[in-house]
Amino acid sequence: MGEQGLAAKVAPRSVRLDPHDNLAVAVDAIERGVAVHGVAAVERIPRGHKMALAPIDAGAPVIKIGQVIGFALSAVSPGEWLHEHNIGLKDFERDYRFAEDAGRLPSLRAEAPATFEGFRRADGRVGTRNYVGILSSVNCSATAARFMAEEIMRSGVLADFPNIDGVVPLVHGTGCAIDTEGEGFEVLKRTQWGYATNPNMAAVIMVGLGCEAFQIDRWKQAYGIAESERFRSLTIQQTGGTRRTVEAGVAAIRNMLPFANEARRETVPASELVLALQCGGSDGYSGITANPALGAAADLLVAHGGTAILSETPEIYGAEHLLTRRAASRAVGERLVELIHWWEDYAARNRGVMNNNPSPGNKAGGLTTILEKSLGAAAKGGFSALAEVYRYAEPVRAKGLVFMDTPGFDPVAATGQIAGGANVLAFTTGRGSAFGSKPTPTIKLATNTPMYERMVEDMDINCGDILDGVPIEDKGRQIFEHILDVASGRRTKSEQLGYGDHEFVPWQIGATM
Amino acid sequence: MGEQGLAAKVAPRSVRLDPHDNLAVAVDAIERGVAVHGVAAVERIPRGHKMALAPIDAGAPVIKIGQVIGFALSAVSPGEWLHEHNIGLKDFERDYRFAEDAGRLPSLRAEAPATFEGFRRADGRVGTRNYVGILSSVNCSATAARFMAEEIMRSGVLADFPNIDGVVPLVHGTGCAIDTEGEGFEVLKRTQWGYATNPNMAAVIMVGLGCEAFQIDRWKQAYGIAESERFRSLTIQQTGGTRRTVEAGVAAIRNMLPFANEARRETVPASELVLALQCGGSDGYSGITANPALGAAADLLVAHGGTAILSETPEIYGAEHLLTRRAASRAVGERLVELIHWWEDYAARNRGVMNNNPSPGNKAGGLTTILEKSLGAAAKGGFSALAEVYRYAEPVRAKGLVFMDTPGFDPVAATGQIAGGANVLAFTTGRGSAFGSKPTPTIKLATNTPMYERMVEDMDINCGDILDGVPIEDKGRQIFEHILDVASGRRTKSEQLGYGDHEFVPWQIGATM
Ligand SMILES: [Ca+2]
Ligand SMILES: [Ca+2]
Ligand SMILES: [Ca+2]
Ligand SMILES: [Ca+2]
Ligand SMILES: [Ca+2]
Incomplete structure (x- = not known):
């Protein structure tokens, strides 16, 4: 018996991603005559490609995950293969339709308000972790910052302060020889401030060299930061060298520990969650399993009054219409379009071009239009209205779904979101990213079962079973419950492994001089 | 007795930096009538400013550290203050005079050939240290790389291999979401290759995630790197997650240790030294103490057949004439000018402008022209002919004084030089930088005595005593001897402190997408 014969006996898997969809995605190839x-x-549907489930009139929208991904170029009958030959974009791509579509939210059906156990801070915000951070103003003080953390760990002193999750050094490769009037410098200042004030931080120390462009005193002044039991700073040059600085820093941290240890978890509403949405190492399943499942979880969070941060501007580039239509107001939509123009200029200045169109490989894999491709990335934001748009590392204070401008590169994108105040992060991956972050825990969602099984020590949740029939709504609820657990203290896989000390990567914009 | 009265009783210090100089620099203010x-x-000379020691005709060159820093605008008498009112640049700034001036070298006076104890490698080059390196292709594998190093350290296995200096993780914040056709990607590839093949490395392992833009297999192919007892690579995705990857990496490193431990120091000529020249945290003394003293040491090294790498293009910008005149050939000089043009474009693309002119603060401190300012930075290269010009992280194979294009930012500049093959690094600092590097040791030279004393645990050599009368030639010889000692295994201050695990910072050029 040949392979063909064997395959014919096993029903091909396929997914219909939303009740509004007029198509199904073939997980396995669907042979002509086989019903799903x-x-x-009515013809062979290749693996990863789309089959019409309903008649679609010429010019009518093709709907996937409840969103328009294109329009039928001619009348389509149920059972037909949907791809470039019969789907086009018309003028959709030039029409932002600011704020025309209401966001769609799951009804909570008299559900009990969701809660978690978090650390309520003095400013009213809530942490999911309780770290002491060691920031460095410049690479020149990175080693001193690391040495402080190592000495605190080596000393065993944290055993006396069980409510502290750890001491985390957050060092980087810049901070000097950059234009102090440029946007790259503003980004660095915001990022540092955002980490210093992230609700997952109980207290922070910042160590500098002394002569760097990033002057700690000026930065403190700019943000109104005063020395206190939750913030200390020092420089190597003023303290008289590395050894003395490490000694002084360790002493300062030891003095912070009793205060940091006073924090206690209490029951707080899910509305206090600020969830960063990320994907990295995407594959052909990202857009049909983990991303929409995370989107369902994000919608639940928003329905409960919380905040979800969608990011990675290059991955929605050219399909920003998906979001402008859901913008809470024209002004919010226009801010998103401004970001798009900023990126066109940024790429041009760096001798590149923005291009998020499906590649030949994408098309072979079944992605037809830029809307469909970007929808796969944007799906992790769910269907809520877009409440606000932020620049990289800006403080996120709005409730609901928001967008923050970041690159797609995972550590840089996550750094911006955590600086913005994210207190929990969910990260979908198909190829198998091993990312983890501090002070904000990262939950990793596998898009497919084989990778989940191969990297089970790094993956928190398998979304590959959506391909076997688990409804996206159920998976979304599972993710939402898991987020609440992690927010309450359950340790993620990356936390168990010890990730997060090397993933602080502020976005570098501009020349290193 | 007032301060003035007290000061008058103490002879003001001043330095004449080279026998060819027609001026002295006032270390302390020189009152009218006081002789140095x-x-x-003949008038008051402010601290840090210049006084003529000989008559200078109108239009004749003003000479400092043996170099033209400008031309007299009118006839100048001995004892006159030299500054903007009587020094100008004429058309000097537009005249490269390629290769017109022979480099000037100290005569070695039948001196015995200098040697050091180094590790001769299979390719003929010589190491001054014997490290095992752990490179990462992308930030996504940084934590795995660190965990491997930590596990090797924790295990105590290195005690059985006394000829190995350590295992050094070299991780960074990029490697993905960058233009793989762009120059930033080329720079990263060269940098990684340069570290993998630096003669201070006995063996190297490279760890990747798997799906990153920096594909290890393609990079190996590009440089003809084969898996061997001195090079191994693996990825997290292929190995099945973080824990297994760390385990596999640690096993691979353990297998490399016996080979790495076979290296033995032997007596080799000083011509095998490739000395990286750096300054960071400069002050008003850099250009008159540590930099010319290091220049004297560099000249000695070149006279002995070795190589010295001058870098930090932004700090010689606008005064590249200092070097084009000393170029070994017109072609070498033209390559330097090409770099200058590249930087003008780089700055413009990043919305900045190149400007290395003396600032009002520089001028108040006594620096008159851009030539004088840049001369202070270039002085650490001495007076040798300029043998070759390299791009960032290119392999340095020429003997003599060479120039490598780098930014001024210390960790980025040093990373390029070490990638180029530098096996020892000398770093002058006035404010007190705490820099240290691996696998190449950094020797730190203080420009002034108060900083040296305040940061003596970080500083290797005090050049501040030049202000008290120690001749630059003597200080240069002291530095040269110290370099030979360090090359032979003497540990620098930054090595004693443990620096070098966080200062690998490849130059990021281009957009992060
Ligand atoms: Ca992505
Ligand atoms: Ca990403
Ligand atoms: Ca410099
Ligand atoms: Ca400098
Ligand atoms: Ca420098």
Whole structure:
């Protein structure tokens, strides 16, 4: 018996991602005549490609994950293969339709308000972790910052302060020889401030060299930061060298520990969660399993009054219409379009071009239009209205779904979101990213079962079972419950492994001089 | 008795930096009528400023550290203050005079050939240290790389291999979401290759995630790198997650240790030294103490057949004539000018401008022209002919004084030089930088005695005593001997402190997408 014969005996898997969809995605190839979702294929549907489930009139929208991904170029019958030959974009791509579509939210059906156990801070915000941070103003003080953390760990003193999750050094490769009037410098200042004030930080020390462009005193002044039991700073040059600085820093941290240890978890509403949404190492399943499942979880969070941060501007580039239509107001939509123009200029200045169109490989894999490709990335934000748009590392204070401008590169994107105040992070991955962050815990969602099984020590949740029939709504609820657990203290896989000390990567914009 | 009265009783210090100089620099203010170097001041010379020691005709060159820093605007008498009112640049700044001036070298006076104890490698080059390196292709594998190093340290296994200096993780914040056709990607590839092959490395392992833009296999192919007892690579995705990857990496490193431990120091000529020249945290003394003293040491090294790498293009910008005149050939000089043009474009693309002119503060401190300012930075290269010009992280194979294009930012500049093959690094500092590097040891030279004393645990050599009368030639010889000692295994201050695990910072050029 040949492979063909064997395959014919096993029903091909396929997914219909949303009740509004007029198509199904073939997880396995669907042979002609084989029926899925009650519709028989009238031609062979390749693996990863789309089959119409309903008649679609010429010019009518093709709907995937409840969103328009294109329009039928001619009338399409149920069972037909949907791809470039019969889907086009018309003028959709030039029409932002600011704020025309209401966001769609799951009804909570008299559900009990969701809660978690968090650390309420003096400013009213809530942490999910209780870290002491060691920031460095410049690479020149990175080693001193690391030495402080190592000495605190080596000393065993943290055993006396069980409510502290750890001491985390957050060092980087810049901080000097950059234009102090440029946007790169502003980004660094915001990022440092955002980490210093992230609600997952109980207290922070910042160590500098002394002569660097990033002057700690000027930065403190700019943000109104005063020395206190939750913030201390020092420089190597003023303290008289490395050894004395490490000694003084360790002493300062030891003095912070009793205060930091006073924090206690209490029951707080889920509305206090600020969830960063990330994907990295995407694959052909990202857009149909983990991303929409995370989107369902994000919608639940928003329905409960919380905040979800969608980011990675290059991955929605060219399909920003997906979001402008859901913008809470024209002004919010226009801010998103401004970001898009900033990126075009940024790429041009760096001798590149923005291009998020499906590649030949994407198309072979079944992605037809830029809307469909970007929808896969944006799906992790769910269907809520877009409440606000932020620049990189700006403080996120709005409730609901918001967008923060970041690159797609995972550590840089996550650094911006955590600086913005994210207190929990969910990260979808197909190829198997091993990312983890501090002070904000990262939950990793596998898009497919084989990778989940191969990297089970790094993956928190398998979304690959969506391909086997688990409804996205159920998976979304599982993720939401897991987020609440992690927010309450359950340790993620990356926390168990010890990730987070090397993933602080502020976005570098501009020349290193 | 007032301060003035007290000061008058103490002879003001001043330095004449080279026998060819027609001026002295006032270390302390010189009051009218007070004589230094046998010449009485005819007016008050402020601290840090210049006084003529000989008559200078109108239009004749003003010479400092043996170099032209400008031309007399009118006839100048001995004892006169030299500054903007009587020094100008004429058309000097537009005249490269390629290769017109022979480099000037100290005569070695039948001196015995200098040697050091180094590790001769299979390719003929010589190491001054014997490290095992752990490179990462992308930030996504940084934590795995660190964990491997930590596990090797924790295990105590290195005690059985006394000829190995250590295992050094070299991680960074990029490697993905960058233009793989752009120059930033080329720079990263060269940098990684340069570290993998630096003669201070006995063996190297490289760890990746798997799906990153920096594909280890393609990089190996590009440089003809094969897996061997001195090079191993692996990825997290292929190995099945973080824990297994760390385990596999540690096993691979353990297998490398016996080979790495076979290296033995042997007596080799000083011509095998490739000395990286750096300054950071400069002050008003850099250009008259530590930099010319290091220049004297560099000249000695070149006279012995070795190599010295001058860098930090922004700090010689606008005064590249200092070097084009000393170029070994017109072609070498033209390559330097090409770099200058590249930087003008780089700055413009990043919305900045190149400007190395003396600032108002520089001028108040006594620096008159851009030539004088840049001369202070370039002085650490001495007076040798310029043998070759390299791009960032290119392999340095020429003997003599060479120039490598780098930013001024210390960790980025040093990373390029070490990637280029530098096996020892000398770093002058006035404010007190705490820099240290691996696998190449950094020797730190203080420009002034108060900083040296305040940061003596970080500083290797005090050049501040030049202000008290120690001749630059003597200080240069002291530095040269110290370099030979360090090359032979003597540990620098930054090595004693443990620096070098956080200062690998490849130059990021281009957009992070
Ligand atoms: Ca992505
Ligand atoms: Ca990403
Ligand atoms: Ca410099
Ligand atoms: Ca400098
Ligand atoms: Ca420098």
